[in-house]
Amino acid sequence: MQINAYGATAGTTSSTGATSKSTLDTQDFLNLLVAQLTNQDTMNPTSDTEFISQMAQFTTLETMQTMTEMIYAQYGASMVGKNVIVAAYDNNGNYSQDQGVVQSVQFMDGDCKVTVNDRSYSMSSIMEVLNELPASE
Numbered sequence: 178m179q180i181n182a183y184g185a186t187a188g189t190t191s192s193t194g195a196t197s198k199s200t201l202d203t204q205d206f207l208n209l210l211v212a213q214l215t216n217q218d219t220m221n222p223t224s225d226t227e228f229i230s231q232m233a234q235f236t237t238l239e240t241m242q243t244m245t246e247m248i249y250a251q252y253g254a255s256m257v258g259k260n261v262i263v264a265a266y267d268n269n270g271n272y273s274q275d276q277g278v279v280q281s282v283q284f285m286d287g288d289c290k291v292t293v294n295d296r297s298y299s300m301s302s303i304m305e306v307l308n309e310l311p312a313s314e
Contacts, residue, residue: 206235229296246287253282253300262305263298
């Protein structure tokens with residue numbers, strides 16, 4: 178499971194290329210509902226109000242996740258043109274920091290990536306947003 182900086186989950190791709198899910202979607206809920214109805218005790222059935230309550234809770238959760246993703250994307254878009262300090266570990270495990278203006282933002286796989294000095298960083302790599310722009314060389 179992959180969780181971005183704001184707690185939103187994103188699907189991860191395994192080495193076989195298949196996407197693994199880390200959250201339930203509407204189809205999963207309906208499959209569980211059908212399984213519950215199929216296997217319930219006929220002498221002691223679950224009430225309709227319980228199903229309606231479960232569906233309302235699921236819908237509320239799904240809406241909150243969508244809103245979180247939209248807010249995260251809006252925050253990412255607002256970073257364009259801002260002077261930031263980003264930090265990341267390279268493939269060898271070495272820690273490095275970079276400072277520059279956010280050139281662009283890409284939205285993919287439920288995560289935002291910012292481009293600083295022609296390098297792509299995850300939004301969670303932004304360590305500081307500075308008030309002043311860097312001096313031109």
